[in-house]
Amino acid sequence: MKRIFWGIVLFLIIPVLASTATYKKEYKLSCVVGPKLAWGEGTTYFAKLVKERTQGRINIKVYTAASLMTGKQTNEFLILRQGAADFAFASTINWSSTIKQLNLFNLPFFFPTYGVLDTVNLCSQLFFPVSCLFIKH
Numbered sequence: 001m002k003r004i005f006w007g008i009v010l011f012l013i014i015p016v017l018a019s020t021a022t023y024k025k026e027y028k029l030s031c032v033v034g035p036k037l038a039w040g041e042g043t044t045y046f047a048k049l050v051k052e053r054t055q056g057r058i059n060i061k062v063y064t065a066a067s068l069m070t071g072k073q074t075n076e077f078l079i080l081r082q083g084a085a086d087f088a089f090a091s092t093i094n095w096s097s098t099i100k101q102l103n104l105f106n107l108p109f110f111f112p113t114y115g116v117l118d119t120v121n122l123c124s125q126l127f128f129p130v131s132c133l134f135i136k137h
Contacts, residue, residue, distance in 0.1 A: 035062075
């Protein structure tokens with residue numbers, strides 16, 4: 001009976017807590033390419049959609065051309081870990097110097113079909129080290 005009671009309480013409280021969430025004034029999104037390339041335009045469009053669909057509650061400033069990393073693309077994962085950027089639109093090739101497991105995706109000939117690549121992407125053992133890097137010790 002206690003479990004049902006607490007389940008109902010949580011069911012009723014969680015939406016209230018979620019609706020009163022506080023957001024940062026501005027989030028930083030890193031993108032290594034320039035603003036006129038497809039990735040740069042895509043990140044800018046993403047930021048615009050987020051602002052529209054959240055009625056302005058979430059604002060994202062896009063930093064293109066590796067401006068947060070002073071031009072050194074391989075430092076992108078480092079700036080995420082240090083909190084200089086909140087998230088990134090990135091390629092595995094730039095992060096593979098930090099996360100060795102990502103080098104696997106730099107071998108396109110290694111996968112005979114996209115189906116095999118998708119299977120590898122779903123493998124939690126490959127991405128486990130990535131999630132561990134974000135945990136504060």
